[in-house]
Amino acid sequence: MTSNDALTLHNRLALFRAEAGLSRKDLAEQVGVNPQTIGFLERGQYGPSLELGLKLARVFGVPVETLFSLEPFQPLAASLSAPRMMEGGR
């Protein structure tokens, strides 16, 4: 990860934050950044440093690659329907 414009870095920060019921301000306080920076991260307008990526992952208790990826994440609906389709195909 770089601190430059995050042109190829995808993230699921907004999803995890909503799931955890945290506001941007809450999350920002926990990782030591300004709330606006969380907004920039969620919109993919900023790529975090490795340190910030790890801190964010630690807040949600997940590996950093669950939050950030160089490849686009599969839509949630597709992720949920995939196991069902596999079960239906058996």
Add this chain to the structure above:
Amino acid sequence: MERTMTMAPKAPLKLSLRTARILSVAVLGGIGIGYLGGAIMAEPDGSAPIGFVVLRLIGLFSAVALFIEGRGQMSQASDAMLDERERTLRDKAYVGTHQIMVLTLFAFFIWSILAKFINGWMPGQEQALDLLAGFAISSLALPGIILAWREVPVADAEDEA
């Protein structure tokens, strides 16, 4: 859990992005035209025509406003007061300022060489001091100006809250 919230610099003046950009145009226009134009079209006694003095004042006051405004304060803030994204923006603004200043100096050196061959305009001692003042004021205001033009307008309501 990490509890090291950065302290955003508290600016005595907060301006909208649009106002900051308008002020930045006033700075560059006022300082650029006011000092350069005033030096080129100086009176025989060396003083600048009144119109250019007014432009200089507009540029100067706009520069002061930008300097104490949020973006100007961000450009002067220490590392401890900014988070990593803001530090990156601030550092890029200083790199941009340095590049513009070096290009301006380079252009002036090229002109000073060319002017000898084509008998072009060169500043006298008083005009040189004026130009130096304009150059210094611009270099102080430029990081804030660059931050204002690179700032991405807030795209969602949660950021504004």
